[in-house]
Amino acid sequence: MSAEVAAPGGGRGHVLLAPDKFKGSLTAVEVVRHLAAGLRRACPPVEVRAFPVADGGEGTLDAALSAGFTRVPVRATGPTGAPVQTAFAYSSGVAVVELADACGQRRLPGGVADPLGASSYGAGEVIRAALGYGCREIVLGLGGSASTDGGTGLLRALGVRLLDDRGAELPPGGAALCRLDRIDVSGLHPAVRRTRFVLAGDVDNPLLGPAGAAAVYGPQKGATEADVVVLEAGLTRWAEVVAAACGTGAVAPAPAGSDDRQAAAGGLGLAGAPGAGAAGGVGFAALAFLGAVFRPGIALLLDLLGFPALLAGAGLVITGEGSLDAQSLRGKAPVGVASAAAAHGVPTVAVAGQVAVGPDDLRTVGIHRAYPLTDLEPDPAVCVAQAPRLLERLAGVVARDWLEPSGRPHRSPAR
Structure with missing residues (x-):
């Protein structure tokens, strides 16, 4: 005993x-x-x-399930198109979605990277499933991404169309964004406007530039120097088109009651927001189109999953990770x-x-x-x-x- x-x-x-x-x-x-x-x-x-804890990357789903959330299975598209079995964690109207479990690097078949063509589409499919489940708040863990597509795959899964100058839809991946001409948001999932989105991550990189998604994280996803140049050009074009869309009111507004000032910003200004470069630019897409708020992943998840209650009466906490640096x-x-x-x-x-x-x-x-x-x-x-x-x-x-x-x-x- x-x-x-x-x-x-x-x-x-x-x-x-x-x-x-x-x-x-x-x-x-x-x-x-x-x-x-x-x-x-x-x-x-x-x-x-x-x-067990996580800061928004791999393990976020497990942490939520260990804290008593319910697993809701979802069949989604992996980063290079192969189907995967994933899930979101649900409790009291809140869903926790782990991008890495749907379309992260660990979901690359055989571990083979596709830096120019990998997509965040699977994360959008899990979000779509959570919206259909009636969730009023969705927490998206951003770590472990395999793509640098600016979050365009995630948005496509929610009904957004990305078109070239002939009206044809672009293929998946960050490289194709160089040919982007306009965005069609008329098909954006209607529940987006009445749902609160919170981004959980541990990086504050902007979308573009030497500290941006392509330059810093592209090489970790298999991008060569030449690939990084292509991805940076694609993300720059993406930010420019979003800026134009924001100016014409084409981008969906933040949900009612949102208090996040970043959600009201647009285009190139938003590309410089802390966390816009997270998960290959998924942060940027979520801020611009979902009215999301960005929070440090570990603090958000500790509060959400009930860590303070377990501290009451504790005598010692043991934490850790692979490399403490x-x-x-x-x-x-x-x-x-x-x-x-x-x-x-x-x-x-x-x-x-x-x-x-x-x-x-x-x-x-x-x-x-x-x-x-x-x-x-x-x-x-x-x-x-x-x-x-x-x-x-x-x-x-x-x-x-x-x-x-x-x-x-x-x-x-x-x-």
């Missing part, structure tokens, strides 16, 4: 496991499972509660978890495959101490291959440092 662990201030509570995935090795759900096994082996009285400090999942925990007076430690930032930097973002797998096994390749076993051992080290035999946490780590 498990006992509770002590919370700060002398109360009793639990250890809350809130890690992100170890990319290329373990999902967040798997990280939780192995952490829990290691903690219970080292300190059987401990009470462990699970809250300078990018992590810019608001990725572990930092969001630590910030939320600190607001409730709960200490946070992190586990990771490797740690590339110093303890002082970690303390500034609320992480009291970090535990890398490389402390147990210096070869990163072995860490990836044997992550489950090593993570359970690492959990034992955390238990030794932070938990008494009774399961009560130390107010500060044992030395």
